[in-house]
Amino acid sequence: MDKRFKHTLVAHKICPYCMKVLTVMRHKNVKFEIKFIETHNKPEWFLRISPLGSVPILIIGEEIVLSESAVIMEYIDEITPPKLMPDDPLEKAIDRAKFEFSNEIIRNLYSFIFSTEQEKFVRQKEWLMKHFKWIEEWLKDKKYINGNELSLVDLSFVPLFVALNMLKSTLPCDMLKDFKRLKMYGEMITSLPCVKTGRVPDYEFLMIDGIKSQNTVLYRSNPCYFNNGVKPQGCCLFRN
Template sequence: MDKRFKHTLVAFKICPYCMKVLTIMCHKNIKFEIKFIEMSNKPDWFLKLSPLERVPILIIGEEVVLFESAAIMEYIDEITPPKLMSEDPMQKALDRAKFEYSNEIIKNLYQFIFCLEQEKFIKLKEWLIKHFKQMDDWLKDKKYMNGTELSLVDFNFVPVFVVLNMLKPILPCDMLKDYKRLQNYGDSLTSMSCSKTGRVPDYEFLMMDGIKNKNTVLFRSNPCYFNGPKPSRCCFFGK
């Protein structure tokens, strides 16, 4: 491979924004190397490269650094035909707005998962249920956000359903129970092989340990689940 176009992804193992990028890279069969960092102990070389000191970043060759998951995903889509992003200006704008919507969903979902306060936990749950309704409304009679075929916007929502499926045994309620279309959409996304190969080693274990170690509301509501036998180990990510 020409070193000018070598791709190195820098990621944090349980970051959902990294999962978005990993999923589309796996779907598009991009060859890449990966470097994992700990966000609680960011290395100096990373701080020099990442303008916002956040993951993911994609290093292209030895000089170019892309940051922010949406920019990286669009770049990956552009260089690997057929493109998943619409060429229509209106649809492209609508999709980019939904990229941002997915980021808000993910941000609040992770705050919900790692919440320490019962009152805030309840408010976040209500916020999520309300905004899941909007997603359900967008789907209408469609399999994916833009119709019967996958588009780039769909990959932005993969982490949402990966996390919801993983936490189903311990969530206080099924937040999607009134949204059948959204349930079917989530099933379609999580059944894709790239939504499995895009997860890092021991993702589930790392998430569960984090929920337990922080003494979150979720952990306190069902400590027996966390202290019982662990589910089978998964190491989908083979890069």
């Protein structure tokens, strides 16, 4: 590969926004290298090149740095046809609005998962249930959010369903039980090959370790489940 166009993704192992980018790169069969960092101990070289000090960032060649998951996803989509984003300006703008929605709903889901306060936990759950209705409506009479073909919008929601599937056995209730279309959609999305290989093999272990170590409401409500441990599943992308 021409070094000018070499792709290096800098990520954190359980960051949902990094998972979005990894999923797209796997779906598009992009060749890339990956560097993992710890967000609580960011290396100096990373802080020098990341404008906001956040992941993911994509280093192209040796000088160009892209930040923000949606920007990186669109770039990958543009350079690897067929594109998953529409060409029509209005449709593209609507999709970008849905990217922002997915970021917000995923941010609130992680806040819910790692909440240590019962009141905040309940409040976040109510917020999520309210906003699930929007996705349920988008899926009306459609296989995917935008129709019968997979789009970049669908891949932007991947971390939502990966996290919900991981917590099926411990959530105080089935959060998707009243959203039949959304539940079926989530099962279909998480079965895609790019979703299975677009996350680190120890994702579940690291998430559960974080839930336990922070003494979250989820952990306190069901410590037996979390103390049984979860074995990470294999992932061809990250095997040594």
